[in-house]
Amino acid sequence: MEEDWKPLLDPVRHGGFSHKGSTDSLDRVARRPFHVEPRNIVDEAPAERVTAEAAVLNSRVNYYGRLTGSSDRLLSPPDHVIPCPEEIYVYSPLGTAFKVPGGDGGSKNPSIITIFAIWNTMMGTSILSIPWGIKQSGFTLGIIILVSMGLLTLYCCLRVLRSPKSIPYIDTSDWEFPDVCNYYLGKLGQWSSLLFSMVSLIGAMVVYWVLMSNFLFNTGKFIYNYAYNVSMSDTDFGTNGSERVICPFPDTDDKGKNDSSLSALYRLSDSNSSYHGNDTALFDHWWSKTNTIPFYLIVLLLPLLNFRSASFFARFTFLGTISVVYLIFLVTLKAVRLGFHLEFHWFDSTDIFVPEFRLLCPQLTGVLTLAFFIHNCIITLMKSNKHQENNVRDLSVAYLLVGLTYLYVGVLMFAAFPSPPLSKDCIEPNFLDNFPSSDVLVFVARTCLLFQMTTVYPLLGYLVRVQIMSQIFGKHYPGFFHVLTLNIIIVAAGVCMAKFYPNIGSIIRYSGATCGLALVFVLPSLVHMISLKRRGELSWPSALFHSLLIVLGVANVAGQFFM
Amino acid sequence: MSSTAMKKKVLLMGKSGSGKTSMRSIIFANYIARDTRRLGATIDVEHSHVRFLGNLVLNLWDCGGQDTFMENYFTSQRDNIFRNVEVLIYVFDVESRELEKDMHYYQSCLEAILQNSPDAKVFCLVHKMDLVQEDQRDLIFKEREEDLRRLSRPLACTCFRTSIWDETLYKAWSSIVYQLIPNVQQLETNLRNFAQIIEADEVLLFERATFLVISHYQCKEQRDAHRFEKISNIIKQFKLSCSKLAASFQSMEVRNSNFAAFIDVFTSNTYVMVIMSDPSIPSAATLINIRNARKHFEKLERVDGPKHSLHMRMR
Numbered sequence: 001m002e003e004d005w006k007p008l009l010d011p012v013r014h015g016g017f018s019h020k021g022s023t024d025s026l027d028r029v030a031r032r033p034f035h036v037e038p039r040n041i042v043d044e045a046p047a048e049r050v051t052a053e054a055a056v057l058n059s060r061v062n063y064y065g066r067l068t069g070s071s072d073r074l075l076s077p078p079d080h081v082i083p084c085p086e087e088i089y090v091y092s093p094l095g096t097a098f099k100v101p102g103g104d105g106g107s108k109n110p111s112i113i114t115i116f117a118i119w120n121t122m123m124g125t126s127i128l129s130i131p132w133g134i135k136q137s138g139f140t141l142g143i144i145i146l147v148s149m150g151l152l153t154l155y156c157c158l159r160v161l162r163s164p165k166s167i168p169y170i171d172t173s174d175w176e177f178p179d180v181c182n183y184y185l186g187k188l189g190q191w192s193s194l195l196f197s198m199v200s201l202i203g204a205m206v207v208y209w210v211l212m213s214n215f216l217f218n219t220g221k222f223i224y225n226y227a228y229n230v231s232m233s234d235t236d237f238g239t240n241g242s243e244r245v246i247c248p249f250p251d252t253d254d255k256g257k258n259d260s261s262l263s264a265l266y267r268l269s270d271s272n273s274s275y276h277g278n279d280t281a282l283f284d285h286w287w288s289k290t291n292t293i294p295f296y297l298i299v300l301l302l303p304l305l306n307f308r309s310a311s312f313f314a315r316f317t318f319l320g321t322i323s324v325v326y327l328i329f330l331v332t333l334k335a336v337r338l339g340f341h342l343e344f345h346w347f348d349s350t351d352i353f354v355p356e357f358r359l360l361c362p363q364l365t366g367v368l369t370l371a372f373f374i375h376n377c378i379i380t381l382m383k384s385n386k387h388q389e390n391n392v393r394d395l396s397v398a399y400l401l402v403g404l405t406y407l408y409v410g411v412l413m414f415a416a417f418p419s420p421p422l423s424k425d426c427i428e429p430n431f432l433d434n435f436p437s438s439d440v441l442v443f444v445a446r447t448c449l450l451f452q453m454t455t456v457y458p459l460l461g462y463l464v465r466v467q468i469m470s471q472i473f474g475k476h477y478p479g480f481f482h483v484l485t486l487n488i489i490i491v492a493a494g495v496c497m498a499k500f501y502p503n504i505g506s507i508i509r510y511s512g513a514t515c516g517l518a519l520v521f522v523l524p525s526l527v528h529m530i531s532l533k534r535r536g537e538l539s540w541p542s543a544l545f546h547s548l549l550i551v552l553g554v555a556n557v558a559g560q561f562f563m
Numbered sequence: 564m565s566s567t568a569m570k571k572k573v574l575l576m577g578k579s580g581s582g583k584t585s586m587r588s589i590i591f592a593n594y595i596a597r598d599t600r601r602l603g604a605t606i607d608v609e610h611s612h613v614r615f616l617g618n619l620v621l622n623l624w625d626c627g628g629q630d631t632f633m634e635n636y637f638t639s640q641r642d643n644i645f646r647n648v649e650v651l652i653y654v655f656d657v658e659s660r661e662l663e664k665d666m667h668y669y670q671s672c673l674e675a676i677l678q679n680s681p682d683a684k685v686f687c688l689v690h691k692m693d694l695v696q697e698d699q700r701d702l703i704f705k706e707r708e709e710d711l712r713r714l715s716r717p718l719a720c721t722c723f724r725t726s727i728w729d730e731t732l733y734k735a736w737s738s739i740v741y742q743l744i745p746n747v748q749q750l751e752t753n754l755r756n757f758a759q760i761i762e763a764d765e766v767l768l769f770e771r772a773t774f775l776v777i778s779h780y781q782c783k784e785q786r787d788a789h790r791f792e793k794i795s796n797i798i799k800q801f802k803l804s805c806s807k808l809a810a811s812f813q814s815m816e817v818r819n820s821n822f823a824a825f826i827d828v829f830t831s832n833t834y835v836m837v838i839m840s841d842p843s844i845p846s847a848a849t850l851i852n853i854r855n856a857r858k859h860f861e862k863l864e865r866v867d868g869p870k871h872s873l874h875m876r877m878r
Contacts, residue, residue: 068588075588
């Protein structure tokens, strides 16, 4: 027996997953939820009346629904007869009518999901460079800088988030930050925000290439050594014992610049050719971190970059979460096993320890600018937050969690680094490099990260392609050869960096400071000041503070080049 | 054919897929089973066992779009189909791409009508108007109406534009039924008198099978222009529920502190709905009034001559 109660109007809309320049890891379900504000129609007030057309259509739909089977679409209302969402009321048997508001497609997420999405998106490979950054700026100063940078970038992020709201008379519900810059600063603003966003994306892709070469090298080495039972001799300077920590480039320059030109002498430790027989020499010749592996990766990744759509790769964002969680676990385990080795020398450096306050601190601020960078897609990410009034709170909580994660990893790795035999200066820009290839736990970390990066790399490539191609040619996929050319350029940049300058710390800090200059410091502050000025609300303290932010951004970039 | 009076037909014709079955289902509250959506044209006429306006039987035919075998069958059965027709309702799909063909089939139907039932009334429905853009509807309908009027000569055809998604379908069929009631003006006068005597706010007269409003009287302006269709839909839904229990709907009373509404069988072809806004008048009084009026209106129906279709059953 068919049930007598039939649903009124089917509110399913077919919303699409739109790539608006952000990799959203959460699925957008087509069905909209109801958010109803109760309005009473029992009263005689004529303004509260449901429109006659909607009411009689409701009557018809109710009746026609009884005439056919429940799955039969013969008498279903077609889209063009259903009134617009503002006229749809849901009747309650108690006499009140609820209005269904029209909303944009896509489901709304509770705060916790939004916070997690932001955390997930912000957690990048910069986590590997935080211990090095803390080392570069000194332990105490490093912690102070981490907290301050977190607060500064949070403030600028809030400015970015609030910026579309203060535009009067225009519907800005689908605007991203470049559109806001276009409104306030014209074409210059739009182009500069896009250009600097490109810098961060391409910088990330180059870093990924270097890291992937690194991880592939170490993974291959581990498997080779395990298969052929080659024992790792102590060619690398490091600690003895079960928890081995190595210093790949000892005796480096005093200024702490791990310039690979200086460590060219130590390339021998990479190849190990003179210490093992000819077989290993052959393997080491064909499996070299800087000479051959970057080229092997081309075979794997260039085809992936040429895919027309990246939605397949978006499914794997969970790998990133797993990798970060595993890294946290790994760091905790290592810290427990190695113990803490901290000594506080405030301004002078010793052989083994670094001072607490160092002049190289801009290097850390550069790294942190990229580590806390989400300003180019925060508006899109926050759009799906269910309670929009909690946006500020949710963003702050997300930043707090990100900051705590970085702080935890950075402080623990720095503190646990075995300083009596090794100098703190040995901490590598990629802290996994401080562990030998034979370490099983670290091998697992490297493999996880390798997989994760292989899936994120095409996503980043897709974002770069979409942005550049839309600006130059007007469409996302102008032609196979255009896209191939772009991909070859990006891959070539990665390969060159991996071969000649595989120092991810430097790449991260330069690209971070540059893109942060525009998107974190200058543009949000400028836009905010202009909007206040147009409303006549610009006060002296506010103008001073925001100008100071702009100066800080410029100083950040300058510091990268001079320090 | 039954030995008693020859049943007069209402022919519902039109191209396959023009919406006749849906229309029939909506107007007559018939359940459409899923497999009635056929892949080909109707091989045989679809009789509906509905008594419409007394003795009329609804016949549904697909017209056109058949292959030569069907064409022959159609032409050989033609006289059978078109004899004793009281009403021809022809449905045109406004989105049809084969206007010439549609007109051709329509004309052959008209020829057959002229030969076999020259007194039949012809109605043309231009259907599925919701698929046309709102600002173009009047224009397109006027064009079609002119063409149809021209083609139908010497028969007079009445044209309506309809869609199941607005009030036009209900209004068109109400107008058709109105024109089929013989002494409708007299009915209306009597209805007005009745309403004034019993001090009703509004009195409606429905056709029994379809709950289409034949005539109504209201003593003051009502707010909802769509109330007839809504009432009709509600009652038809209730009839559907009743039929599931093999019960038939007879009467209903709805009462609250502001009004009382009575729906009851009236004559053999009609239902009446009486709305009283004075709650102090007891139900029994109104029901007695309705019962007495029933006798009077029955007599009215019986007054006219024997050739009238409404009268068929009494012979």
